[in-house]
Amino acid sequence: xxxxxxxxxxxxxxxxxxxxxxxxxxxxxxxxxxxxxxxxxxxxxxxxxxxxxxxxxxxxxxxxxxxxxxxxxxxxxxxxxxxxxxxxxxxxxxxxxxxxxxxxxxxxxxxxxxxxxxxxxxxxxxxxxxxxxxxxxxxxxxxxxxxxxxxxxxxxxxxxxxxxxxxxxxxxxxxxxxxxxxxxxxxxxxxxxxxxxxxxxxxxxxxxxxxxxxxxxxxxxxxxxxxxxxxxxxxxxxxxxxxxxxxxxxxxxxxxxxxxxxxxxxxxxxxxxxxxxxxxxxxxxxxxxxxxxxxxxxxxxxxxxxxxxxxxxxxxxxxxxxxxxxxxxxxxxxxxxxxxxxxxxxxxxxxxxxxxxxxxxxxxxxxxxxxxxxxxxxxxxxxxxxxxxxxxxxxxxxxxxxxxxxxxxxxxxxxxxxxxxxxxxxxxxxxxxxxxxxxxxxxxxxxxxxxxxxxxxxxxxxxxxxxxxxxxxxxxxxxxxxxxxxxxxxxxxxxxxxxxxxxxxxxxxxxxxxxxxxxxxxx
Amino acid sequence: xxxxxxxxxxxxxxxxxxxxxxxxxxxxxxxxxxxxxxxxxxxxxxxxxxxxxxxxxxxxxxxxxxxxxxxxxxxxxxxxxxxxxxxxxxxxxxxxxxxxxxxxxxxxxxxxxxxxxxxxxxxxxxxxxxxxxxxxxxxxxxxxxxxxxxxxxxxxxxxxxxxxxxxxxxxxxxxxxxxxxxxxxxxxxxxxxxxxxxxxxxxxxxxxxxxxxxxxxxxxxxxxxxxxxxxxxxxxxxxxxxxxxxxxxxxxxxxxxxxxxxxxxxxxxxxxxxxxxxxxxxxxxxxxxxxxxxxxxxxxxxxxxxxxxxxxxxxxxxxxxxxxxxxxxxxxxxxxxxxxxxxxxxxxxxxxxxxxxxxxxxxxxxxxxxxxxxxxxxxxxxxxxxxxxxxxxxxxxxxxxxxxxxxxxxxxxxxxxxxxxxxxxxxxxxxxxxxxx
Numbered sequence: 001x002x003x004x005x006x007x008x009x010x011x012x013x014x015x016x017x018x019x020x021x022x023x024x025x026x027x028x029x030x031x032x033x034x035x036x037x038x039x040x041x042x043x044x045x046x047x048x049x050x051x052x053x054x055x056x057x058x059x060x061x062x063x064x065x066x067x068x069x070x071x072x073x074x075x076x077x078x079x080x081x082x083x084x085x086x087x088x089x090x091x092x093x094x095x096x097x098x099x100x101x102x103x104x105x106x107x108x109x110x111x112x113x114x115x116x117x118x119x120x121x122x123x124x125x126x127x128x129x130x131x132x133x134x135x136x137x138x139x140x141x142x143x144x145x146x147x148x149x150x151x152x153x154x155x156x157x158x159x160x161x162x163x164x165x166x167x168x169x170x171x172x173x174x175x176x177x178x179x180x181x182x183x184x185x186x187x188x189x190x191x192x193x194x195x196x197x198x199x200x201x202x203x204x205x206x207x208x209x210x211x212x213x214x215x216x217x218x219x220x221x222x223x224x225x226x227x228x229x230x231x232x233x234x235x236x237x238x239x240x241x242x243x244x245x246x247x248x249x250x251x252x253x254x255x256x257x258x259x260x261x262x263x264x265x266x267x268x269x270x271x272x273x274x275x276x277x278x279x280x281x282x283x284x285x286x287x288x289x290x291x292x293x294x295x296x297x298x299x300x301x302x303x304x305x306x307x308x309x310x311x312x313x314x315x316x317x318x319x320x321x322x323x324x325x326x327x328x329x330x331x332x333x334x335x336x337x338x339x340x341x342x343x344x345x346x347x348x349x350x351x352x353x354x355x356x357x358x359x360x361x362x363x364x365x366x367x368x369x370x371x372x373x374x375x376x377x378x379x380x381x382x383x384x385x386x387x388x389x390x391x392x393x394x395x396x397x398x399x400x401x402x403x404x405x406x407x408x409x410x411x412x413x414x415x416x417x418x419x420x421x422x423x424x425x426x427x428x429x430x431x432x433x434x435x436x437x438x439x440x441x442x443x444x445x446x447x448x449x450x451x452x453x454x455x456x457x458x459x460x461x462x463x464x465x466x467x468x469x470x471x472x473x474x475x476x477x478x479x480x481x482x483x484x485x486x487x488x489x490x491x492x493x494x495x496x497x498x499x500x501x502x503x504x505x506x507x508x509x510x511x512x513x514x515x516x517x518x519x520x521x522x523x
Numbered sequence: 524x525x526x527x528x529x530x531x532x533x534x535x536x537x538x539x540x541x542x543x544x545x546x547x548x549x550x551x552x553x554x555x556x557x558x559x560x561x562x563x564x565x566x567x568x569x570x571x572x573x574x575x576x577x578x579x580x581x582x583x584x585x586x587x588x589x590x591x592x593x594x595x596x597x598x599x600x601x602x603x604x605x606x607x608x609x610x611x612x613x614x615x616x617x618x619x620x621x622x623x624x625x626x627x628x629x630x631x632x633x634x635x636x637x638x639x640x641x642x643x644x645x646x647x648x649x650x651x652x653x654x655x656x657x658x659x660x661x662x663x664x665x666x667x668x669x670x671x672x673x674x675x676x677x678x679x680x681x682x683x684x685x686x687x688x689x690x691x692x693x694x695x696x697x698x699x700x701x702x703x704x705x706x707x708x709x710x711x712x713x714x715x716x717x718x719x720x721x722x723x724x725x726x727x728x729x730x731x732x733x734x735x736x737x738x739x740x741x742x743x744x745x746x747x748x749x750x751x752x753x754x755x756x757x758x759x760x761x762x763x764x765x766x767x768x769x770x771x772x773x774x775x776x777x778x779x780x781x782x783x784x785x786x787x788x789x790x791x792x793x794x795x796x797x798x799x800x801x802x803x804x805x806x807x808x809x810x811x812x813x814x815x816x817x818x819x820x821x822x823x824x825x826x827x828x829x830x831x832x833x834x835x836x837x838x839x840x841x842x843x844x845x846x847x848x849x850x851x852x853x854x855x856x857x858x859x860x861x862x863x864x865x866x867x868x869x870x871x872x873x874x875x876x877x878x879x880x881x882x883x884x885x886x887x888x889x890x891x892x893x894x895x896x897x898x899x900x901x902x903x904x905x906x907x908x909x910x911x912x913x914x915x916x917x918x919x920x921x922x923x924x925x926x927x928x929x930x931x932x933x934x935x936x937x938x939x940x941x942x943x944x945x946x947x948x949x950x951x952x953x954x955x956x957x958x959x960x
């Protein structure tokens with residue numbers, strides 16, 4: 001039986017696990033760490049570096065080191081997320097031919113799927129080193145609110161990395177799965193996942209060995225990095241005030257400060273006060289300048305209070321989506337390193353009014369869940385089943401610019417739903433079907449997944465033809481949309497999920513390219 | 524679905540008590556109670572008629588009613604545990620369906636024969652009423668429904684056989700699971716559940732005795748009418764209701780009640796119209812339609828209110844679009860014009876503006892589409908022809924561009940720009956075929 005690995009492809013850190021002898025094992029990398037930074041860099045002499053290696057040189061090579069690229073994957077260049085990232089990142093982000101963001105480092109352009117693939121390949125190697133045999137099958141996790149394009153791009157990344165991605169599953173679902181192992185009683189669990197770059201809240205129900213997602217909500221642009229950024233901004237302002245030097249233009253200094261901020265943040269989870277010490281951060285007419293700032297927990301809490309409040313707003317939204325109150329929740333599971341911050345724990349605890357569950361390691365639980373799902377699929381185990389749901393509503397645009405939902409979010413797949421539409425003009429012979437995903441009433445505010453035209457509708461007065469539009473999602477999450485004219489039985493359809501931003505040839509081409517650049521393994 | 528046929532088939536089958544039947548809060552006459560006590564999961568319908576102590580027609584009526592209420596399942600397809608030994612052979616040898624099921628079993632597949640049989644049987648009964656499909660009685664609590672749903676999911680979810688060679692069973696599992704989800708969703712939604720159970724209750728003895736009321740066929744064309752006429756998307760509840768209409772006939776008392784509610788909303792819509800609160804009026808009218816989809820007045824008022832709402836929306840969109848266009852935020856302007864076009868696809872001016880903006884952003888394909896539409900709608904306006912000409916010239920379609928400019932000049936001989944462009948086209952026949960500036 002082939003092995004299936006579970007990969008938590010995180011914004012800042014990634015983790016890989018598998019089921020060995022019926023027990024989940026989180027696999028340490030060559031350095032002994034159970035998580036690896038999701039970083040990719042090209043060094044001064046043209047070598048490609050991943051993970052801890054990339055992080056170790058990130059300070060001196062800031063412009064050629066890619067971090068947090070998960071925020072860009074599957075998005076359009078003009079999206080708010082990409083535009084914000086452009087302002088924040090020391091590396092260059094340009095517009096790709098498909099309006100996708102591409103990353104330029106060391107004069108070479110990479111798609112976001114490629115960057116993700118490099119990280120996935122690293123995780124694949126970690127597992128292969130541990131097992132001493134090749135691994136190809138994997139289950140990869142994504143945030144619950146990723147749309148189909150983002151999921152497909154992640155799948156493409158797996159393909160580029162030489163992985164056969166059996167499933168893409170939601171991170172909180174994976175966490176619940178890890179938590180639900182061996183449990184039989186019916187429980188409702190809130191999964192609060194504050195990672196490096198994304199925030200997710202999901203309400204999951206476990207019972208009779210079935211895991212079901214009742215509701216999910218979240219924010220793709222909210223996470224531990226916001227904490228770091230707040231600290232960086234705070235320190236920059238203090239430094240400018242004291243020394244009169246603005247470090248914002250200096251990518252080296254910024255990267256150093258970012259690292260120091262992250263460390264200070266972690267320190268403040270256990271200490272009440274810490275120091276940020278960066279000697280020789282700048283030079284001016286008077287010689288070298290040093291940065292030395294003391295940060296205490298109260299200050300940090302003041303800096304990030306609104307970020308935490310924002311997550312709690314998502315929690316409330318999610319609870320009302322699920323039609324539940326805090327009392328209905330049996331357990332609260334914390335996921336993501338940022339949940340180690342006392343202020344976050346206090347806020348969550350206060351909302352739900354119960355002790356937080358600490359039985360699972362917040363950094364590893366998602367990868368463990370992914371490994372469990374992979375194992376469930378191939379072993380055909382009968383005691384546990386993951387019922388996955390659609391993360392966002394699916395529907396089509398109507399002639400008046402509205403969004404007609406056919407499949408509501410949180411619907412269990414596989415599923416098929418159909419609805420009858422009609423023409424809006426007399427003698428209209430063609431109908432354009434625009435397939436959208438999102439929660440807004442307005443078509444323009446939702447994400448366009450694809451479009452097609454049903455033609456040869458027999459001329460008739462408006463409102464008379466009956467066009468049945470049907471949406472079908474199979475167990476693999478592939479969405480098929482078809483439109484059928486009931487008068488002629490003429491039918492048109494598209495498969496919308498199969499398109500990321502890369503074509504198959506592009507993926508093939510990139511795969512070959514990457515093989516050439518592979519670093520010789522062995523250390 | 525032929526009720527008569529279904530009935531004949533049912534008579535060959537074996538009624539069995541659904542799990543949880545005790546909790547239904549039954550009120551039975553002693554005779555009915557006796558009949559109920561004879562149901563042992565082995566005695567077929569025909570024999571129950573003989574030994575039930577009731578007149579055969581009476582016994583049929585009772586059984587039909589219990590079947591509709593989900594109290595009783597027929598055949599061996601119910602989710603109740605299969606009775607020890609006598610039932611399976613009976614279903615294999617007696618019913619004609621049994622033989623065809625048996626012939627579909629394939630030991631070479633990676634799905635156990637027992638499981639195959641279960642899939643085939645469950646699939647055969649897939650069109651049963653939802654309560655029966657899940658094997659739950661009316662009034663059973665949500666937790667019990669969910670438990671059954673989970674159990675069935677574990678048994679029939681396609682992931683159970685992921686990556687295995689199970690032949691045609693893959694499709695069958697898919698079909699079954701979809702149906703289970705559908706039943707689960709309808710039964711977990713209190714509104715649709717109430718409708719389902721009310722219609723079951725409404726099917727009293729006098730109605731149940733007439734097995735072929737063409738309720739389903741009659742409801743279908745009517746139920747589809749609202750879907751067609753109402754351009755705005757109906758809510759999920761409404762869609763579920765349409766499905767209900769198809770499956771059950773609503774009792775007259777419920778229809779009357781719904782019409783009453785529709786009238787209330789309609790009255791509110793009229794008041795709102797009078798006060799020119801168009802949005803309120805549209806939503807009230809829409810609700811009236813939801814409760815009584817057959818009233819044309821409601822639709823008329825809704826259309827009226829919706830038109831006003833759209834007018835206001837379009838006006839706002841166009842203002843914002845012009846502001847964006849003047850602020851040189853062209854993509855934003857184009858988006859706003861296009862949104863306005865959703866509401867007013869036949870407004871020549873909006874089409875022309877969309878064409879001009881698209882032209883400026885070098886999106887010639889789009890520009891041409893809009894320019895052509897503008898010209899089509901108002902062929903007598905020279906400026907539109909000129910815009911079309913400009914687009915065509917940029918696209919390198921010189922002959923067509925020339926025709927457009929000539930026509931623009933014909934309509935407005937003082938159009939200097941068109942004359943200019945025309946001159947350029949004639950002067951250097953080669954160079955500006957691509958795009959000039």
